[in-house]
Amino acid sequence: MTRGSPKGPIVVVNPNSNEDVTQGMREALAGFALPGGPAIECVTLTEGPFGVETQEDSDSVVMPLARMAKERTDASGFVIACYSDPGLEVCRSVASCPVFGIQESAVLTAMSRADLFGSIALSPKSILRHRPYMRRMGVLGRLANIRPLNMSVAQSHAPESFPRIVEVGEALKADGAGAILLGCAGMAGHRVALEAALGVPVIDPVQAATGMALAQALVAG
Incomplete structure (x- = not known):
């Protein structure tokens, strides 16, 4: 498969239709734009649910994400900015660039920052998606725990959620x-x-994935 140009944008897709979450991603990634490097383009999947909070929500965005990944032949990297990574494998099978x-x-x-890590999830339903994924990754031996906020995506994004986080x-x-992992792009x-x-490293997953996509684009160039 022909890879996209390393000078093409890194497309970071928010699979829910909450534009406030996408704007928060833009702000978190503002420092990732490098002179002469690929642009960081944060986009909203407008046909997605307002928040990806259940397995049904996650499954509903798989094919729209795959269509977008296939169509963005200009991209040097494609990031699925939903913590359960919906459609990751199918997007990798159709995209012309690396998908994260x-x-x-x-x-x-x-795991590169600490022996054991913990994850902040939105809700117990989120944990039902996150833990099996980590089991498939083979990393449960490094997981201290996953704990829920008992909030929606929109609530976790709001400033008043910080004390609970x-x-x-x-x-x-x-x-x-x-x-500590932030288990939702909205955080x-x-x-x-x-x-x-x-007083410990806190990992924003959108930054982590975009950093990997950026590194791949730079070495490919």
Whole structure:
């Protein structure tokens, strides 16, 4: 398969239709634009649900994501910015560039920062998707715990959710986590403040995946 030009954009797709989440991704990735490097293009999957919070929501965005991945032949990288990585394998099978899922990328990044990592999930239903994925990755031996916020995507994005996110992060530290994953793209805006509050590395999965896509684009050039 012919790979896309390394000078083409890295397309970061928010599979839910909440534009506020996409804007939060743009802000989190503002520092990733390098002189002479690929542009970082954050886009919203307008036909997606307002929040990807259940298995049904996750499954519903697979084919729209695959169509977009196939159509974006100009891209040097494609990032699926939903923590359960819906459609990752099918997008990889049809895209003309490398495809990265934010959960896979975040887990790999966390294991490079600490022996054990913990993950902040939106809800118990989210955990039902995240834990089996980590089992398939073969990394449960490095997982301290996954704890839920009991919030929606939109709620986790809001500033008033920060005290609850800190509370769950502290519980994960008590479980033995030396690095914390934000288990939803909607939490991107909390990363810096949360890392300061917890005193351990906090991994924004969108940044982790986009960083991998950017590195791949640069070495390909």
